Amino acid sequence: MKKGIHPETYRLVAFKDMSNEIVFITRSCANTKETIEIEGVEYPVVKLEISNTSHPFYTGKMKLVDTAGRVDKFYQRYAKKK
16 A cells, blocks of 8 residues: 555444434544544544435435525525526
8 A cells, every 4th residue: 555645534423314313324524524433432423415315316215305495595596686
């Protein structure tokens, strides 16, 4: 391996799917400000809008739930200009 090209801040990080509240833990160097406690251990948490547990391709459902309200934000933003 080449020296100095890999991050040195790998640690266990919890990724939380906000659409279905599923949490999985893996090693990552993602920067986070929030933490979550799982089974008495505190992990940095990264909040995801969609993961393999909620994506239509993996679940077989053809409808995608808009958890962030992007459509509503779009309508609100452009309704003010009229």
